[in-house]
Amino acid sequence: MSKVLILGYGNCLRGDDGIGWLAAEKLQVSLIHPDLQVCTAHQLYPEMVAQLRDIDYVIFIDASVEGIPGQISCSHLSDQPVSGSTLGHTFAPQQLLACAAALYGRAPAAHLYTVTGVSFAYETQVSSLMQLILPVLVRDIERLCAALLMEASPM
Amino acid sequence: MSQTIVIDPVTRIEGHAKITLQLDDAGQVKEAQFHVTQLRGFEKFCEGRPFYEMPSLMARICGICPVSHLIASAKACDQLLAVQIPAPAIKLRRILNLAQMIQSHALSFFYLSAPDLLLGMDADPAQRNIFGVLQQEPRLARGGIRLRQFGQQVIEILAGKRIHPAWIVPGGVSEPLTSAKREVILAAIPEVQAIIEQTLTWFKNVIGNYREEILTFANFPTLFMGLVNEVGSLEHYDGLLRLIDAEGNMVQSGFPAADYSRYLGEDTETWSYLKSPYYKPLGYPQGLYRVGPLARLNMASWCGTPRADEELRQFKHLSPQERLSSFHFHYARLIEILYGIEQIEALLHEPDILDRHVRAFANPNCYEGVGMAEAPRGTLIHHYWIDEHGLITRANLVIATGHNNLAMNRGILQVAKHFVRGDQLTEGMLNRVEAVIRAYDPCLSCSTHAVGKMPLHLEIHDATGQVLHEVQRP
Numbered sequence: 001m002s003k004v005l006i007l008g009y010g011n012c013l014r015g016d017d018g019i020g021w022l023a024a025e026k027l028q029v030s031l032i033h034p035d036l037q038v039c040t041a042h043q044l045y046p047e048m049v050a051q052l053r054d055i056d057y058v059i060f061i062d063a064s065v066e067g068i069p070g071q072i073s074c075s076h077l078s079d080q081p082v083s084g085s086t087l088g089h090t091f092a093p094q095q096l097l098a099c100a101a102a103l104y105g106r107a108p109a110a111h112l113y114t115v116t117g118v119s120f121a122y123e124t125q126v127s128s129l130m131q132l133i134l135p136v137l138v139r140d141i142e143r144l145c146a147a148l149l150m151e152a153s154p155m
Numbered sequence: 156m157s158q159t160i161v162i163d164p165v166t167r168i169e170g171h172a173k174i175t176l177q178l179d180d181a182g183q184v185k186e187a188q189f190h191v192t193q194l195r196g197f198e199k200f201c202e203g204r205p206f207y208e209m210p211s212l213m214a215r216i217c218g219i220c221p222v223s224h225l226i227a228s229a230k231a232c233d234q235l236l237a238v239q240i241p242a243p244a245i246k247l248r249r250i251l252n253l254a255q256m257i258q259s260h261a262l263s264f265f266y267l268s269a270p271d272l273l274l275g276m277d278a279d280p281a282q283r284n285i286f287g288v289l290q291q292e293p294r295l296a297r298g299g300i301r302l303r304q305f306g307q308q309v310i311e312i313l314a315g316k317r318i319h320p321a322w323i324v325p326g327g328v329s330e331p332l333t334s335a336k337r338e339v340i341l342a343a344i345p346e347v348q349a350i351i352e353q354t355l356t357w358f359k360n361v362i363g364n365y366r367e368e369i370l371t372f373a374n375f376p377t378l379f380m381g382l383v384n385e386v387g388s389l390e391h392y393d394g395l396l397r398l399i400d401a402e403g404n405m406v407q408s409g410f411p412a413a414d415y416s417r418y419l420g421e422d423t424e425t426w427s428y429l430k431s432p433y434y435k436p437l438g439y440p441q442g443l444y445r446v447g448p449l450a451r452l453n454m455a456s457w458c459g460t461p462r463a464d465e466e467l468r469q470f471k472h473l474s475p476q477e478r479l480s481s482f483h484f485h486y487a488r489l490i491e492i493l494y495g496i497e498q499i500e501a502l503l504h505e506p507d508i509l510d511r512h513v514r515a516f517a518n519p520n521c522y523e524g525v526g527m528a529e530a531p532r533g534t535l536i537h538h539y540w541i542d543e544h545g546l547i548t549r550a551n552l553v554i555a556t557g558h559n560n561l562a563m564n565r566g567i568l569q570v571a572k573h574f575v576r577g578d579q580l581t582e583g584m585l586n587r588v589e590a591v592i593r594a595y596d597p598c599l600s601c602s603t604h605a606v607g608k609m610p611l612h613l614e615i616h617d618a619t620g621q622v623l624h625e626v627q628r629p
Binding site for chain 2: 046050
């Protein structure tokens with residue numbers, strides 16, 4: 001039973017939108033722990049709520065169009081229902097957490113890492129800026145994971 | 156004074172549509188049109204591509220039912236190769252097709268339509284969505300999520316990924332099934348079968364609340380069309396295409412995929428990019444017919460699996476009038492989910508299901524191939540022509556949702572005439588117009604994922620075009 005779940009998502013055919021997926025792929029190699037699960041996806045969808053049931057912490061990784069290109073942001077997410085929610089092509093992390101809370105009576109603690117992209121054009125590679133930022137992003141998440149896993153399984 | 160009501164979604168990325176209602180001087184609905192406003196272009200941009208790319212290309216038509224396009228496309232390519240597909244490969248393709256049907260039907264029922272069925276057509280749109288279902292009936296919501304997850308997991312286990320897998324190829328499938336993978340799928344069967352049976356019980360208890368909708372949701376006599384096999388049971392992968400009338404009488408006993416253009420025509424209207432297929436002997440638009448779960452169950456004598464057969468018997472006990480109602484697409488979907496689960500289990504126990512010979516290889520031996528299969532929404536046809544180099548020279552796709560276009564338009568008119576009053580528009584009226592479209596579960600569901608609160612911009616114009624009244628729903 002994994003206590004920490006990392007979900008990196010995005011469209012790898014749309015340039016920097018793939019940064020979340022790329023970061024998760026790196027973390028799948030660099031972070032090996034019995035209480036850690038790392039997944040990639042094109043987007044978040046309601047069926048993922050089943051994965052959250054037995055998780056203590058979830059870390060979402062996504063691209064963003066807000067802010068300065070290359071900017072890494074990390075925010076703590078609430079599981080409160082998002083107002084005006086509709087199920088469409090975008091399904092936000094908060095909606096997933098709200099689903100978990102409604103279905104299982106609890107939602108894991110959650111962080112959202114975003115990286116502001118440069119280009120979201122039809123490309124299979126991320127921009128050179130994202131390639132520079134990627135190791136920094138991965139390192140930040142590794143540190144957070146190390147702390148969370150220590151907390152989940154204190155020695 | 157005549158008026159026009161336009162229901163136009165303002166925020167959509169894929170699958171765009173709008174509805175126009177024309178009122179007469181008395182404020183009653185006189186005409187209705189369902190406009191599909193996006194152009195895909197797949198039939199054109201695949202010209203010049205090698206035929207063996209077609210399954211992967213065509214799978215990109217849809218993110219909900221890519222497997223259907225994979226199967227129809229691969230079957231068309233099978234004909235180009237003129238090969239005999241190994242029996243295990245056919246069974247594996249069937250399993251994948253059924254898994255997709257399960258997840259697609261689960262999406263339609265639990266995510267898109269259950270909010271109306273559980274919370275009511277007139278419920279507050281802010282609550283009439285999947286979150287409202289989660290809060291009011293968490294067990295129902297959990298079940299729906301699990302069913303969709305099961306279908307997607309089977310697809311991922313067999314084909315490598317949930318969306319746009321590349322496993323189905325011309326000649327068969329690219330890899331055999333392993334024993335370990337089979338056991339993983341089989342282990343989940345009891346749980347998901349229990350879920351769908353509970354859902355059917357719940358549904359049969361609540362449909363009494365929708366007598367008015369059942370009588371008015373595209374409830375009119377039409378032909379029904381779908382695949383049939385040699386024993387007359389429910390069929391999704393192969394067989395002949397049959398048409399029956401509203402009383403169940405045979406209209407066209409069955410023709411092979413290659414003959415579809417002899418019996419089915421396609422017309423166009425200036426106000427929609429969606430083609431309108433029709434049954435040629437009756438002409439356009441009299442030759443309208445319906446496809447999909449309701450058509451398939453009205454045509455099938457039995458399902459071929461024990462629990463689904465029992466449910467089909469109960470379905471057949473509905474009155475002939477009720478069985479014509481497009482509202483009962485929902486009922487039919489649930490029965491098909493049950494059938495799909497039972498049939499997947501049966502196929503996984505076939506003695507040759509783990510056989511390693513799952514693909515036939517050849518170069519093209521024909522210049523024309525037609526592939527046909529039942530997608531979740533109805534009959535899907537892919538028709539390809541190639542040159543001597545195996546490059547596509549022409550493609551014609553008859554999409555499942557297109558078959559229902561004429562019926563959807565007539566359905567909108569019927570429900571709008573019954574529920575819509577131009578002088579006292581309510582949100583519930585609009586929702587019922589949307590709901591009849593949802594009953595068909597068109598692939599335009601890409602544009603109607605907003606359960607319970609579809610973004611709408613409604614304008615009422617007078618005969619001069621002046622806006623008399625405007626309602627916006629963000």
